[in-house]
Structures are given as structure tokens and as C-alpha cells.
């Protein structure tokens with residue numbers, strides 16, 4: 001059996017675009033073994049490469065939502081005539097959303113001065129802090145002069161942030177509260193969401209129940225059925241709809257306290273729920289998890305864009321039902337119709353701007369963690385190397401939000417600080433940047449509508465599948481790998497890793513800070529080893545660690561790395577275009593959403609290539625050490 005003996009480094013050096021075929025030749029991979037035609041043989045009958053139908057479904061949903069958007073972005077007069085219950089524009093503000101642009105306009109052409117409003121409300125804004133248009137990031141905050149490290153930049157009194165208050169009493173608020181209960185909650189288990197999606201997707205039986213009842217039912221019944229962590233973030237994102245409802249209510253209300261803030265919000269968002277079907281296809285990426293066992297998994301796990309669109313379309317019906325016979329005094333949106341597009345606007349506004357901060361003290365003395373919108377502070381754009389951070393000051397009976405130039409908090413006794421980051425003085429014309437979180441590009445795109453280049457937290461997802469692992473390791477030169485039929489002692493380790501057995505979670509990650517998810521690395525090390533005693537000498541945490549150097553021997557480690565490189569080749573082969581094609585497509589000038597979709601897929605391919613490059617270096621190093629030792 002041939003082994004990988006090529007030099008990927010040379011290949012990487014000569015071209016940024018690493019073609020799978022060339023790589024396979026250079027690395028002496030038996031490419032035939034991993035070509036689409038061949039691979040079908042080893043993999044579930046659904047066919048390894050047949051993921052198009054999945055896109056088609058997602059695209060259909062996205063198109064439907066886009067259609068709704070088109071309807072709701074009619075000129076105001078049409079809106080008033082066709083969609084509003086009360087045809088008076090003096091009592092409410094319209095709830096529209098239009099197609100995304102690079103510099104999204106604000107809700108009104110000349111919104112009130114946000115800085116002045118914050119100051120008027122008792123807040124503080126450093127004299128050198130200004131709002132300015134950034135060339136690529138929309139509006140942002142910049143320093144008009146030098147600001148020393150540790151300075152307060154903005155202070156917001158407690159009444160300024162926009163929060164979802166659940167203790168409100170009047171009729172309109174109780175309807176809003178009722179609606180918010182229809183949004184699946186944070187405590188909904190992952191498996192609950194998966195099944196909830198499944199039921200919505202596949203059967204009509206649950207249609208007589210409300211979303212909330214379905215979610216509750218599934219929470220109770222499904223704990224042991226599925227265990228996929230993928231949904232964690234989705235549930236949180238659905239939660240954003242609760243605050244979104246409050247935002248929408250305030251947007252509709254004339255005389256809202258928050259109007260100076262809301263009117264400064266973008267009119268449109270570039271998140272994928274507003275993409276056309278074509279741009280959903282342009283993403284070229286359904287996590288490989290879905291593709292590998294299409295028939296089994298795709299029903300349970302439509303991709304997140306699809307999921308969010310579906311949620312919006314269903315929630316639209318819930319909202320319409322709840323609002324249909326209401327008196328104007330009880331109507332939370334001033335009598336206006338609310339559709340999937342306005343709900344999508346609100347959800348995107350929240351997901352792209354809300355911060356999770358401490359809320360009220362609970363009876364047990366702890367504090368709940370609640371999302372809130374922080375006017376002006378949320379004009380800061382994101383960087384992994386920020387120069388500002390949010391802290392929450394807690395005086396007795398009074399709480400304020402501060403944003404400070406990043407500093408080391410030697411004197412933080414009365415601060416509840418969230419992050420201590422770069423220690424930098426801010427220079428004139430520097431943008432003020434916050435760290436939004438260690439997110440993959442999936443979540444930057446889904447929640448914020450942008451893609452971070454060279455994102456250290458970006459990754460790809462694969463399904464741990466015996467047949468796929470056998471294919472990859474054979475291509476990497478292992479003569480008869482036994483991933484499909486591991487020995488009993490190996491299966492025991494796999495079930496400890498939750499890669500086998502009832503409670504398994506087969507989603508594994510390549511890329512991100514870990515480079516190769518520990519569970520995958522240790523599984524490969526164990527399955528590619530014949531030495532039960534040697535394996536049992538090690539703590540599983542050591543076997544999971546990439547920094548533990550060749551714990552099961554050089555030959556084992558080289559086989560493991562080559563197998564992962566082959567997995568990367570397979571993953572790369574799933575993308576229909578090369579980075580070079582993507583770049584030239586972007587140069588032709590494409591709409592914002594298409595550009596985002598192309599950037600997204602370029603970054604995914606780059607993650608794979610970077611992992612291949614890193615592992616190839618490790619293989620070279622190990623091989624040279626092995627030679628020296630021999």
C-alpha cells in the first residue's frame with residue numbers, strides 16, 4: 001500500500017490554491033480511493049456527494065422568506081394600504097425590512113443624535129468618542145483624539161439599555177409576554193430542539209399544538225433520544241426573538257423612549273435568512289456532518305439558515321393568531337401587522353447587537369444572565385484584538401454599563417467585569433473595537449452578517465463514521481484499518497468518547513484552536529493501534545491532546561495525521577469551486593450577500609488547507625525524528 005510521502009509544504013508554497021488532485025498526487029495519496037465514484041462504495045447508500053437536494057430545500061425556504069421581504073419592503077403608502085390594520089401613520093411606525101446593502105441605511109434618513117441622547121439621559125460619553133462611517137464595517141465609534149488606557153469611554157445608566165421586562169402589567173405587554181412564551185426557551189435541551197424540528201418537518205401531527213407546547217413536550221420526552229450539541233446556539237438565537245419582540249414593539253410605538261436609539265439601527269441586515277436561494281447555494285457548505293449520512297441526518301438537521309427561516313415563518317403564524325382579534329389598546333404593535341420579515345429584522349437586530357450581561361438579582365442572591373441592547377455602545381465593531389471592553393458596574397441599588405479603554409483591572413473590586421483584554425492606549429482616528437466572542441464564521445455570518453478572515457475559531461464539522469475513517473486511512477496508506485469493526489476494547493474507548501453507543505455524539509471538528517478535536521484525535525490513535533496494553537496505560541485526556549507527542553508511537557502518530565490529511569482532502573473535494581475561482585468571481589463585482597457567501601466558503605476551504613499544512617509539518621517532523629532514533 002502506498003503511503004503519503006509527498007511534501008505538501010512545497011505545494012502550498014507554490015500556490016495558495018491547493019487543488020485536491022494535485023495534493024493527492026504530491027502526497028502520494030491513492031486518490032482513486034477517495035474519488036466520488038469510489039467513495040460511494042464505502043459510505044452510506046445515500047451517496048457521499050449528493051448534498052444538492054439539501055441546498056434546494058434550504059434555498060426554497062430562503063426564497064420564501066425573501067419573497068416575504070419583497071412584499072414587506074413596499075413603499076410606505078402601499079404598506080399602509082395593504083398590510084396595516086389601522087391606516088394612520090401618526091399612531092405607529094411601520095415595521096419594514098428591505099434588501100441588504102454595504103452601507104445599510106438607518107431606519108429613518110436623519111435619526112436623532114445618539115451621543116446627545118445618551119448624555120441627556122444621564123450617561124457619559126468621552127469627548128473624543130465619535131460615530132463615524134467605517135469603509136467596510138458600517139457605522140462605528142472612533143477616537144477623535146488620544147484616549148489613555150483605563151479611561152471611561154461611555155457610561156450608560158440602568159434605564160437606557162433595552163431589555164425584555166417580563167413583569168409588565170398592561171394589556172399590550174401581557175400579549176407580548178404571551179408571545180414571548182411561544183419562543184423556545186434557553187433551557188430547551190438540544191435533543192428537544194432537534195426533535196421539535198423533526199416533528200415540524202416531517203409530521204403534521206403536532207401542528208395543533210403551539211410552538212411552546214411542542215417545545216415543552218419534546219423537552220420532556222426527548223432527553224435520551226438525540227444528543228447533538230449543534231443546537232445549543234440555535235436555541236439561544238431563537239431566544240433573541242424575545243428581545244426582538246420588545247424591540248419591534250418599541251419600533252412601532254410613536255413616542256417610544258428608545259426611538260432615538262431604534263431610529264439609528266440599520267434598516268437591513270446581511271444575515272443569511274435574508275439571502276436569496278442562489279446565495280444559500282453559494283455558501284457551498286452544509287457541514288459535512290449532514291452530507292455524510294444524508295438520508296438519516298438531514299431530516300433531523302436542516303441547516304441553521306433553513307431552521308431559522310422556518311422558525312420565522314411558523315412564528316409569524318403564531319403572532320398573527322395571537323393578534324387577530326385584539327383591541328387596539330391591547331395590541332403590542334400599535335395595530336400593525338407583523339410578518340416574518342419584520343420578525344426577521346428584529347431577530348437580526350438583536351442577534352447582531354445584544355450583549356449578555358447580568359440582570360436583576362434573583363431571590364437566591366445570584367444574578368440572571370440576560371441579553372440587552374446597549375445604545376451607542378453597540379456602535380462598536382468587532383475585533384479579536386480589541387481596544388475596549390464592557391464592564392458592568394454594580395453600585396448598591398444602581399447599575400451602570402461602562403465601556404472602558406481596555407486595561408488590566410487591578411482595581412476592579414466594585415466592577416463585575418466580563419473580559420480583560422488587550423492593554424492599549426487609543427490613538428487619534430483608531431476605531432473603538434470590542435471582542436464579540438470566540439465564534440466560528442458560521443455564527444458570525446448567521447448572527448452578525450459578516451465573515452472574519454483568518455478566524456482562529458473557524459472550523460469544519462465531520463461525522464465520525466467508520467466507513468469514512470476506513471476510506472481516509474486506506475488512502476493514507478494504512479493497510480487494513482478497522483474503524484468499521486473495532487475490537488471490543490477499542491469500542492469501549494469509543495463509547496467513553498461518545499463516538500459509539502446510545503449516547504453518542506458523532507459530530508467532530510477539524511480546525512479551530514484545537515486543530516483536531518480531541519475526541520477524533522484520540523479515536524484515531526486508538527483504532528490505529530493494535531496495542532491494547534499500551535493504550536490502557538494512558539489517561540484519555542493525554543490521548544486527546546495534540547501536544548502529547550506520539551503517545552502510541554511514531555508510526556501510529558504518522559498514520560493518524562495522514563488519515564486526518566486524507567479526511568481534509570475528502571472535505572475539500574466537496575466544494576465545487578476552488579479558491580481561485582471564488583476570488584475571480586468576487587472581482588467581477590457581486591451583490592453583498594453573494595460576496596459574503598463566497599467569503600464564507602473561501603474561509604472554510606482555508607481552514608481545511610491550514611490544518612493540512614500544519615499536519616504535514618508534523619508528519620515531516622515525526623518522520624525525521626523517527627529516522628534519527630532509528
Ligand SMILES: C[S@@+](CC[C@H](N)C(=O)[O-])C[C@H]1O[C@@H](n2cnc3c(N)ncnc32)[C@H](O)[C@@H]1O
Pocket residue numbers: 136137138139140266352353378379380381382383447448449450451
Ligand atoms: C454591534 S453592530 C456594530 C455597529 C454597526 N457597524 C452599525 O453600523 O450599526 C454589529 C454589526 O457591525 C458590523 N461589524 C462589526 N464588526 C465587524 C467586522 N469586524 N467586520 C465586518 N462587519 C462588522 C456587522 O454588520 C455587525 O452585524
